[in-house]
Each structure stands twice: as C-alpha cells, then as structure tokens.
Amino acid sequence: MNEQETLAGLAEIVNEVAGVPLSDIVAEKAFIDDLDIDSLSMVEVVMAAEDKFGVKIPDEEVKNLRTVGDAVAYITANAS
Amino acid sequence: MMDSSDQWIRERSGIIERRWAATDESVVDMAAIAGANALAAAGVDASDIGTVLCATVTHPYQTPSAAVEIAERLGARAAGSTDLSSACAGFAYGVGIADALIRTGTSEYVLVVGVEKLTDFVDPSDRSTGFIFADAAGAAVIGPSDVAAIGPTLWGGDGTQTEAIILDPDWVTHRKLIAAQVETPWPRLQMQGQAVFRWAVGDIPRVALAAVEAAGLTVDDLDVFIPHQANMRITDSMVRTLKLPERVVVARDIATSGNTSGASIPLAMSRMLEAGEIESGQTALLIGFGAGLSYAAQVVTIP
Numbered sequence: 459m460n461e462q463e464t465l466a467g468l469a470e471i472v473n474e475v476a477g478v479p480l481s482d483i484v485a486e487k488a489f490i491d492d493l494d495i496d497s498l499s500m501v502e503v504v505m506a507a508e509d510k511f512g513v514k515i516p517d518e519e520v521k522n523l524r525t526v527g528d529a530v531a532y533i534t535a536n537a538s
Numbered sequence: 539m540m541d542s543s544d545q546w547i548r549e550r551s552g553i554i555e556r557r558w559a560a561t562d563e564s565v566v567d568m569a570a571i572a573g574a575n576a577l578a579a580a581g582v583d584a585s586d587i588g589t590v591l592c593a594t595v596t597h598p599y600q601t602p603s604a605a606v607e608i609a610e611r612l613g614a615r616a617a618g619s620t621d622l623s624s625a626c627a628g629f630a631y632g633v634g635i636a637d638a639l640i641r642t643g644t645s646e647y648v649l650v651v652g653v654e655k656l657t658d659f660v661d662p663s664d665r666s667t668g669f670i671f672a673d674a675a676g677a678a679v680i681g682p683s684d685v686a687a688i689g690p691t692l693w694g695g696d697g698t699q700t701e702a703i704i705l706d707p708d709w710v711t712h713r714k715l716i717a718a719q720v721e722t723p724w725p726r727l728q729m730q731g732q733a734v735f736r737w738a739v740g741d742i743p744r745v746a747l748a749a750v751e752a753a754g755l756t757v758d759d760l761d762v763f764i765p766h767q768a769n770m771r772i773t774d775s776m777v778r779t780l781k782l783p784e785r786v787v788v789a790r791d792i793a794t795s796g797n798t799s800g801a802s803i804p805l806a807m808s809r810m811l812e813a814g815e816i817e818s819g820q821t822a823l824l825i826g827f828g829a830g831l832s833y834a835a836q837v838v839t840i841p
Contacts, residue, residue, distance in 0.1 A: 474778070498550065498771050501736050 485527030552770020556796025588645025593628025626828025628800030634691030672796030676804025689753030
C-alpha cells in the first residue's frame with residue numbers, strides 16, 4: 459500500500475469517527491490542533507486504523523503521531 | 539468546584555446535568571423508593587417477593603447487605619436478599635440471575651434494584667471523574683411468564699484490567715495511613731479513562747452482537763438499545779459499530795442523569811417509558827460494562 463492509498467483510507471476513518479470533512483484531512487494537518495480531534499476520538503481512529511491496515515499502533519507510538527502525515531508514514535511503513 | 543467548563547464536559551461525555559443525592563440520603567433510601575415504584579408498576583405484593591437482589595458498589599457497609607434492609611423497608615418478609623457487586627454491569631447481572639432463579643423455581647418473583655450513591659466515593663474536584671458520576675436508583679420486578687421475555691444472559695470480564703476502575707485507597711490501606719498519621723484521602727473512584735474507553739468501544743460491541751444472536755435475533759429485530767450510560771461518546775461509537783437501524787431508540791439518559799453505574803440501565807429504561815420514547819412489548823438490548831472489568835448483556839421485552 460502506498461502513501462496515497464493510506465491517506466485515503468485514513469481520511470475515511472477520521473471522517474467517520476469525528477465527522478471531519480474529507481477535504482480537510484491532508485498530511486500537514488495536526489489531529490488535535492487543526493482537526494479538533496480529542497484523545498477519545500484518537501482512540502477510535504487508532505483502533506479503526508489497526509483494523510483496516512493490519513498494523514499495531516502501541517500507545518507510546520500514538521503520541522508521536524501529531525499530524526495526518528505522521529500517521530500515514532507510520533502506517534505505510536508498518537502495514538502488513 | 540472543579541477546573542472545567544460546560545462545553546468541555548459536554549464534548550467529552552455528552553453530560554449537561556447530573557443528579558446528586560442529598561447528604562443524608564442513603565443507598566437504601568433511594569433503593570426503597572425505586573423498589574416500591576417497581577412493585578406498584580408490576581402489581582405485585584411485597585409479600586410475594588422471593589428474592590431481593592441489590593446491585594450496588596456504594597453501600598458504605600461491608601455488611602449487612604443493602605438488600606436485606608431494602609426488603610425490610612418494603613415489607614418483603616419472605617425474601618432472601620443479597621447484594622451484587624458488579625458496578626456498571628450490576629443490573630444486567632441481576633436480571634440474568636433473577637431469570638435463572640425463576641426458571642429453576644427458586645423464586646417466583648425477584649426484585650432487582652440497581653442503586654448507587656457515587657458522590658460518596660468521588661472527589662468532586664477531580665477533573666477526570668467529578669463531573670461524570672451521579673446518584674440514582676432503578677428497580678424491576680421479574681416474574682414468571684408463559685412467553686420468555688428475557689433472552690440468554692451473556693456475561694464475562696477482563697481480570698487483567700482490575701486496576702482500570704478502582705477505589706483508592708482501599709479501606710485497609712486507609713486505616714494504616716490514619717494510624718501512621720499520614721494524610722490520606724477517603725477511598726475515591728479512580729478511572730483510567732482511555733483504557734476503559736478502548737475496551738468499551740473495542741470489545742463490548744462483540745458482546746452486544748452475541749447477546750442478540752443468543753436470543754435468536756439480529757440487530758434489525760431490535761427496537762431499543764439501552765447500554766450502561768457511561769459516556770455519550772461510547773454510546774455513539776457502539777451505535778455506529780453495531781450499525782443499529784436509525785429507528786432503534788437509543789438511551790441517552792446520561793445527558794441529564796450523569797453516569798450512575800449500576801442504576802443507569804433501569805433509570806434510563808424507566809425515564810424512556812415515562813417520556814413515551816419506548817413502550818411495553820418492544821424488543822430491547824441491555825448491556826452493562828465497567829469496573830472489573832466486567833460486562834453482562836441480554837435481550838429483553840420492555841415491561
């Protein structure tokens with residue numbers, strides 16, 4: 459899976475969990491600061507991403523995923 | 539009282555208001571009222587009650603049980619009574635046990651009460667718990683029927699997460715600290731919010747589906763969904779994951795009642811009936827989940 463596909467898949471998840479418009483979900487945007495996603499929604503986004511992409515995203519890793527781009531890079535690198 | 543804001547609280551939990559018992563109002567006081575209401579609604583006499591089950595974790599006595607006192611207050615002189623400690627899953631555990639007692643012929647009528655005075659054990663200045671928890675009691679009389687109105691109860695838990703929701707310090711530690719003249723808070727509720735959230739939205743929907751299946755149904759057969767009122771965000775997530783049809787009435791009582799642990803399911807059901815949001819004869823899924831961690835679920839026909 460390439461980064462484009464990961465981004466599209468992740469955008470779907472964020473849109474479904476937190477109602478953020480798909481067009482707003484771009485690499486530079488920060489989950490908490492720009493997209494207004496709180497820690498409870500992040501739990502759901504992470505769980506859905508683990509399911510969709512077949513990755514494990516441990517809690518210590520989640521705090522490093524500040525932007526959509528960070529998450530896309532991590533998922534693309536670790537997806538099975 | 540605590541450093542927070544209405545907006546933050548609403549976004550985080552969906553809670554707008556919550557109800558707190560008076561300082562001199564006890565778990566038994568609240569339960570007796572709910573119990574009397576349930577007996578009246580069922581048209582059953584207290585003397586016909588064979589068992590009183592009181593689901594609570596906030597009766598401030600290790601012994602005697604709240605249930606024995608509740609039975610006495612109601613005049614249920616023929617009842618065997620006992621408390622049931624399963625926190626937010628307590629009422630659903632109670633329904634399951636009552637169902638089994640009646641099917642085996644142990645009792646004809648069982649009074650199940652879910653009651654909590656969480657404000658006795660919550661630090662109101664704790665930003666993570668002070669705004670969530672509240673006090674309430676709800677009760678139901680369960681009795682024999684020609685047509686099964688309670689589906690199989692599915693229950694279980696995760697004993698690896700006992701620390702996720704706990705009262706801290708425990709009484710023995712509290713006693714030692716007092717004796718050593720070390721400052722110690724009263725045992726108060728501590729919750730690892732994110733771990734509990736993850737478990738509730740990740741694992742509990744599977745249990746919900748299993749309970750529906752065990753009743754020989756699919757989610758399309760449900761009219762009503764009454765999950766323990768833990769947090770509106772958890773309820774929303776479950777509704778999405780379960781793909782509940784739009785027409786299913788979902789309990790959202792937490793908005794004005796807060797999280798009342800073992801009382802939340804019967805409280806929600808009672809209020810939805812009073813408001814005409816649900817009616818007798820409808821098919822409802824009840825699911826409780828919380829400290830333990832533990833859960834219990836069953837499909838029932840709304841009384």
